[in-house]
Amino acid sequence: MKSIKVLAVVALTTLASFTSQAQSSKTIVENAIGSKDHTTLVAAVKAADLVDVLSSKGPFTVFAPTNEAFAKLPKGTVETLLKPENKAKLQAVLTYHVVAGNLDSKAVVEAIKKGNGSVTLTTVQGGKIVASLSGKNVILTDENGNKSTITAVDITSSNGVIHVIDTVVLPKS
Template identity: 50%
Template sequence: MKKISIVLIAAITSIFATSCTSESERPASNTTTNTSEPAQTGQSGVQDDISQKNVVQVAVGSKDHSTLVAAVQQAELVDALSNAGPFTVFAPINAAFDKLPAGTVDDLMKDENKEKLADILQYHVFVGVLKEDMIQDGQSLGQVNGGNITISKSGSDILINKTAKVLATVPASNGIVYVIDGVLLPQ
C-alpha cells in the first residue's frame, strides 16, 4: 500500500509540475502565421465567398466595368460602397467612358483630381434601393454628391438624365446595380 501511495504522489507531482510550466518553457506549437501579406482594413477586406456579392463585387466581377472599378479605387470609395448600404448604383460600362472627350478619364484618374472624380462617382449613387417596379417616369432622385438625377421611363426603356440607358439590373447584397451606357455628369 505504501508503494502505491508513493507512486500516486509522484504521478500527481509530475502532472502538477507540467501544468505549472511557464509559456516560455513550453515547446512552440506547430502553427505558423503568415506575416508577408498586409492586413486589409474596412468592409472591402471582408472575405465571403458564400453570400451574394455587394455592389462593388458585382462591378469587379464584370469585364465591362473595369474602368468604373479603377475609378472607384482611385477615388477611395471601395470601402464606402462595400458597406451595408442600401445603395442604388448606376454603373457605366467601359464603352460609356470611351464616349467621353479624349483624355477625360486619364485626367480624372490623376491624384490631384481625386475629389472631382469622387464627386462624379457619387453622382451615380442613390442611398436606398430603387427596384425597377418602383421607377416612375419623371422621377427625381437625390444622389450622394448632393445632385439630382431624373429618370425617364417609356415602356421597358429606362433613361437616366435622358442620356444614359439602363441595359441591365443586377441585385446585390447591399442594394441594386443598374448597368448604364453613359456616364452621368453633375451639372
C-alpha cells in the same frame, strides 16, 4: 416586340458578365469587380478611395456605366479624372451615380408612373438625376441634359442593387 427581345439579349449578356450568377451575398464592389464590362468603373472607384464606402452596409442603388460609356467621354477625360490631384472631382462624378436606398427596376418604374412620367432622384453626391420612360426603356437625364439608357437591371448585391447604364451621367460643373 423586337425591341423587347433586343433589350432582353443585352440585359442577359451584361448580367452574364457580372459573374456566372450575380449573387446577393456579394457587395456592389465585388459584383463590379467580377464584370469585364466595368473595369474602368472599378479602377475609378479604387482611385477615388470609394471601395470601402460602396462595400459598406448601404443600401445603395448604383447606376454603373460600362467601359463603353466611359469611352464616350471626351478624349483624356478618364485619364485626367484618375490623377491623384483630381480625386475630389472623381469622387463627385462617381457618387453622382449612386442613390441611397435599394431601388429595384420595379420601384423605379412605379416612381416614374406616380410622377406622371418622371421622377427626380437625389444622388449621394447631392445632385439630381431625372428618370423617365422612353417606350420600355428607363432613361436617366443628368443636370446638364445628357441622357443615359439603363441597359441591364436588378443586379442584386448584399448592400443594394446595380443597374447598368450606357452613358456616364455628370453633375453640374
